[in-house]
Amino acid sequence: MPTRVEVDIQIDRPTDEVFAYLSNFENNPRWQKGMDTCTITSDGEFGVGSTYDQVAHMANRQVLSSFKVIDYQPGRRVKATTTTSSFPITFTRVVDPHEGGSRVRAIIEGDATGFFKLLSPIINVMVRRSIGADYERLKHLLENQPD
Template identity: 30%
Template sequence: MTVDVATDIVIDRPCAVVAAYAGDPSHATHWYANIDSVEWRSEPPLRVGSTLDFVARFLGRRLAYTYEVIEFLPGERLVMRTAQGPFPMETSYLWQPAGEGRTRMTLRNRGEPAGFGRIAAPVMAAAMRRENRKDLARLKRVLEA
């Protein structure tokens, strides 16, 4: 079963500001509650082909994975994908104007869990949706402060 969770929020900051901050992986630990660390494998700046090591916690488990940037349109869209581990996943950020000086940011996670993860996919999707909402709310607080 495929897990596909999209969550969005409107942030009272221009697209360029939201995209520059949220699209910089070095800021991920500031607004994602469950991301413990991010390390560059490739040299910055971010571009298609960049690789980054993430360590996170999800459903009580420690997860270490490497993302590869597969699409990057600065100020508009960022798509990262990982293939290893029990839950290969694609994460995308989309930034769209939502009125003067406001941005709608959409965070989407989708993947195909394997093994036990396949059985637990509905629970995983609900947990992802809940965590994504919290993370986007935290991002909003950080950027609007």
């Protein structure tokens, strides 16, 4: 059963600051619960083709994933997809100016395999709750940083 989660949240920080934080995937463990590590694996300037590995845990299982950036519009949009994972996903993060701050929209699409596919209905509920809470955590983190 495929999963699609959309998040739309206002963050009271400048768009360039929010996008810089969101597009640096090594920040993911700071605001995404269940994310253990995230390491950029490609050299050179960040953009389409950049890669990273992450280690997360879900349902008491470790999830090792490799990602590749497939769309990048500096300051506005980043999209990446798994190249290897037991929980394949594609996500898009878009940051737009909104009422003196930033509007962050995220779309996460995935389709579990193996062990996670067996638990698909339960996993879908867990993923939806977790992602919503993650973006609330991101909002709190960024809005409470010193200027």
